[in-house]
Amino acid sequence: MAADTEGYREYVGARLEPLRHTAYLLCGDWHTADDLASTALVKLLRHWRRVSVMENPDAYLRRTLLRVWLDERRRPWRREAAWAQVPERPASAGGTEGTADRLTILALLAELPPRRRAVLVLRFFCDLSVEETARELGCTPGTVKSQSARAIEALRGRLVGASRGAEEVGTDG
């Protein structure tokens, strides 16, 4: 077991930050991202003996993270609540340009359905090919292509809307 633990520690040390980043883009919150990454790492530890001899342990870890995230979203306390009024939008004109962009892309990602968001993160952040993404999500490459196209289309539309909103805030102020 000691040998397994050493190998596990070394493996996780090299991949912890990319794993957290991926989790963050999926859930949009660093605290939740750490929780998701922790849960995925515990699951990895329980199966480390088998995973460590796999051709691609990274794919296993990514799939575990995706499943953990999708499961987490289904928990009752994560379900979205309905409100009578639209909440206030973040004032993008108040921060620096980089901060505004970061908040904008995260807010736009959060508006996408989970699997569509996962497609974007896997394709454009994890640099996976269409086929690899399909394997990770357990769907066909055609589904990945269509989901990807729709997600980008939705992002584009919302980016235009967001920039108009920001302009309006600027002229009002």
Place this chain on the structure above:
Amino acid sequence: MDELVQQLRASVAGAPPTRIDVDELIAADRQRRRHRTWTMAGTGIAAAVAVVAVAPALFAGPGAQPGGLPLPPVGTGSPADEPSLCPVLTPKPSGPQPPLQTYDTVRARPTESPDAGVARLTAALRPALAANLPPGLTVDGFDGLVPDCDLVQFTYHPSYREYSAHARLARDGRINNFWVSLLPTAIHDPTDCSVASDPRGCTSELLDDGSVLVTSVDQASDRRHEHRRVLLQRSDGTSVVVAVNNYPVAGRDSPSGGAPLMVTVDQLVAVARTPGLTLYP
């Protein structure tokens, strides 16, 4: 698309320090395993009975003769066919095994008893190693479940439902890690190099007997450590993995990083194709 990639990368650029402590995760998992052991034990009396039953095996250690396990009948039943097996420690002192693997396999799982499987496979492996590994190598068995055993021997892992044999190869002060595993082929196991960590060092081939052979060579970025692996998916539903590397392993003599591995891919393939290494004899 480049803009999207840049924005995604920029959004994680200012990541706060992580709260995750890997040592804490490992310790918590150990504690969880211990708690589950205690829960499963049920009552203190049951736990005491279990301790009494396991204690002799733990404290007596392996004997010089293979007296720890009754050898199951194998082959023709001739004593010469039966391998000399070292006693196996069960259960593992560190806690219960992980949950039973339940993935679908291409063929119904074998019904052979683990004891019979260990004896049969060990009897097939030892001559295969003698015939196919380079001459002059010292081959020592190394397995946490079979302490102080100089011979290579399979052990059965109930949770993973697989057999594995670990060995240490040594020659002229150089050391390599070597192991063989047998497990039922899963339905969704890839039969090509699509999941290889480095596709450049991977080949996939359909053999005449219907088996699929996948070989891969991974070299660490420091160019000092290398991992060679052969996966033979037999047409009978058995997956055989044979691998060698010179990665450092805690608690053992440090393998020889930088020096070429002592076993070639062809030799690994020869071991994997040993006829007796199957779950469906």
